[in-house]
């Protein structure tokens with residue numbers, strides 16, 4: 001039989017644990033965060049170094065500069081703790097239309113995305129969305145639900161999951177079969193919607209035109225009618241829902257863009 005005092009102590013400890021675990025995302029959604037950000041970021045940093053060393057990277061200066069220009073404008077407009085991340089970028093030499101991020105601000109953009117994100121504002125929509133997955137700690141949320149235990153597995157799942165691109169897989173050959181499972185675990189609908197809303201805000205705060213996000217999603221929708229969509233065009237929410245949600249954010253996003261422009265933020269990123 002437990003001493004009631006111990007029971008109370010156990011209950012208090014449990015409540016304290018829950019209190020630590022339940023946090024609020026940047027859009028006010030309650031999140032269960034159980035993993036250490038520092039640990040995930042350290043793993044991500046190692047995996048990103050491996051990716052940069054072993055994946056084929058774009059060498060064309062104009063392409064790298066274009067992507068880096070858009071990404072830099074966005075991350076430099078972040079504020080508060082979000083601005084403190086150590087962002088790094090890899091532009092991958094693959095015609096796949098994709099992009100992904102890792103905790104701590106490690107971002108990979110595939111050259112193929114530029115065939116659809118044809119101007120700086122459309123690319124800003126992609127990058128804003130990906131940046132939002134990081135600032136809203138979506139990987140930690142997934143890890144906390146036990147969806148993956150090692151960020152390497154998570155990343156390999158993303159890289160391999162989109163597949164068929166000619167991307168070298170040597171960096172990930174040693175990973176166990178569990179990596180494959182991650183392929184079937186896209187971000188949740190709540191996470192995708194949140195990344196859309198936050199991403200729109202981030203691009204607007206950097207002076208990019210948020211209305212171009214809808215142009216991008218329309219093109220993506222048309223191009224991926226019949227095949228598996230890239231990470232940021234997951235089927236949940238549907239493209240229509242996604243576009244409607246973005247349009248509903250125009251008033252606040254356009255106000256942010258105008259404010260940014262008044263502050264002299266007029267990005268001019270070209271390829």
Ligand SMILES: [Zn+2]
Pocket residue numbers: 129133187192195231232233
């Ligand atoms: Zn996404």
